[in-house]
Amino acid sequence: MTTEKENECPAQGLLKLLSGKWKPEIFLLAVEKPLRFNGLLRDLKGANKQSVAVALRELEDFGLLDKKVIKLKPLHIEYALSEKGKSLIPVFRQLELFLEK
């Protein structure tokens, strides 16, 4: 995943990014509201720190999530959908439409 070999299929990179065990669900949760690490760990039943950390980092690296330090009450970190991330929402909707048929 680090060394980019030529992607035969144009969609493959995105599909791979979105296809980990936890990433689709993380993305969908991010549509609702900004995410926090420990909250995710609680919400994703069965997930572990490492996997969540890696998923968040990859979604951020791909530009779908923005990471932001919130200097408030309990100083913490929020992951929110970027503009690019938001523009992916319609694709998910169409995916869901497909599944409903």
Add this chain to the structure above:
Amino acid sequence: MTTEKENECPAQGLLKLLSGKWKPEIFLLAVEKPLRFNGLLRDLKGANKQSVAVALRELEDFGLLDKKVIKLKPLHIEYALSEKGKSLIPVFRQLELFLEK
């Protein structure tokens, strides 16, 4: 992949199906024309029998491809997009639109 545990995310099953190393490309090739096993093996540089066989079976099981024995010249087998498979094309198009931005 055999034992269906509750999919937290509705899109997860489809994303997982489409996210193998070869499946996206196989799907896209199937959009062009029906596929044959050995032809695929030649076209997918670096792929091996086993992976291709598994990919075809899973795409078929999911209902995206129809398998058909062609009783002609060299008796052979064709994998063609099913109606369900065809209805997935627009989703791929939207995915590509997203990637072009």
Add this chain to the structure above:
DNA sequence: TTCTGTAGTCATATTTTTTAGACTAATTGA
């Protein structure tokens, strides 16, 4: 009847992904 092309299966190895659990480090509340 042996050789080629068709489409695979099977057992095993290698690689990649995911998990488990110990550990770090800064901030906050008591």
Add this chain to the structure above:
DNA sequence: TCAATTAGTCTAAAAAATATGACTACAGAA
């Protein structure tokens, strides 16, 4: 000052995906 909450990292193990190479089975051509 001590404990909890925050957000992680790190190493090692387990599980899942993928690859390798031998083998099967059928049909048609030489």
